[in-house]
Amino acid sequence: MSSNLEVSFNSPQCGWMSVGFKNGTSEFHTTTAHAPHANALGELLDILTSLLDGSLSQAGLVLHWNRDPQEYDLRFLPDASGVHFEVYEYPDEDREAADRELVFSHTGDARDICNAFAETFARLYEDRNTDDFEFNWHQPFPVSAYERFKAAIANRA
Secondary structure, rough: OOOOOOOEOOOOOOEEEEEEEOOOOEEEEEEOOOOOOOOOOHHHHHHHHHHOOOOOOOOEEEEEEEOOOEEEEEEEEEEEEEEEEEEEEEEOOOOOOHEEEEEEEEEEEEHHHHHHHHHHHHHHHHOOOOOHHHHHHHOOOOOHHHHHHHHHHHOOO
């Protein structure tokens, strides 16, 4: 398995958010947009919660997100060795598999991966009023999904 995963989501600005993933062997940073995948943050939290509560099937789950015109898939695939987290980049919204590029991958324990995301979501949540999250992201913070995720983390502690 790779080194510890580090996840960074910076406070949104004008409907855009800087995101980054880093481990001991690779690093990937980009910006993502609030649309057209309007529920991306909530869906990501739901995927992470399913990793913790064991409801994520072996087929895994894929989160679609975009940069415009680039599109991204964040893939979470559990198996006996842990969870494979992969980020694929597509040049446009057509999402042709032949055109995609693997830009980041990490394999680790579900708890460790979720803890890395928990740190950055905790910062976003704590700063949501100061940073005027809803205005700057053009959508509300997914509070319900975040609370379910926090509860799943607490149950695994």
